Amino acid sequence: MNHTTSTQAARLREQFIEHRARLRDVATRILGCPHRADDVVQDTFIKIAEVPDDFDIKQPVAYLYRIVRNLAIDRHRRSAFECDVFTEEEDGLDVHQEGDSPEAIAISRQYLSMIGRALEGLPARTRRAFELYRLSGLTQREIAAELNISTTLVNFMIRDALACCRNLLQNEPELAGS
Template identity: 35%
Template structure:
């Protein structure tokens, strides 16, 4: 059984130097060195290897190759802070926020104006996530009648939004 603490103290600096000499930056070599020991910590088979130093170096080389392949596939380009600040923001702008709030207020108004049974069926189905059969049971209606009420509510609410967008 390997003593991981002793192995780290004895070989970590050496592995990091080898990785740096093979073209990895200091930070990357340090990360890869830590990954080597994490790999050993999570594996059982290498504990049986005769030469821990050779195993550590082979693991380091394999991890370095894996990182190189991963970077080759998904190359990451560093950009300046100025360029970063020019990138588009995914957050909605003030116009979108105002428009969405107006549409929400309109929908709330139109929902309140629906006939009570239709509104209740729609709310149970859409807002409380009940199935149509559960809504039908709750309202004491047939499944077909319940679906008709929900569909009519959708049509009226969609129509209200379409009319608002045309203006």
């Protein structure tokens, strides 16, 4: 490790500290929540701590803003997905609480079972991309690297898996009547 590369890594961390408040503002504008923005900024610091010493960053400030933007967008998409898949038209109607009736619990389990069946019907690579994104919390870029495919393909695979789950849930007869 030479002195120049070590200096670049230190310079990136210094730039992060100097621009932290503005990075948080960027994340807040995307997410609409300062607490979630703080999480994104923290995730950004973790990402830059993992940057290899030999990684040549020509514009460290732009690099930091890009990381924050990408992480905030990923978090926003994940949140929107959760709202699409896991909530009904009337928010909170089927949210499990300690006082839920056995019937409500059974219906929730049937929904989960249906989603599991929908995912089983997907091609293995599509299902794996969806699981890595939704369950493991990996970014689309990380999934693309793991599966050795493009991020665009990952995006399409996640979209297809989500559409499959939605279609199955929308086309099933009402569970409560079964």
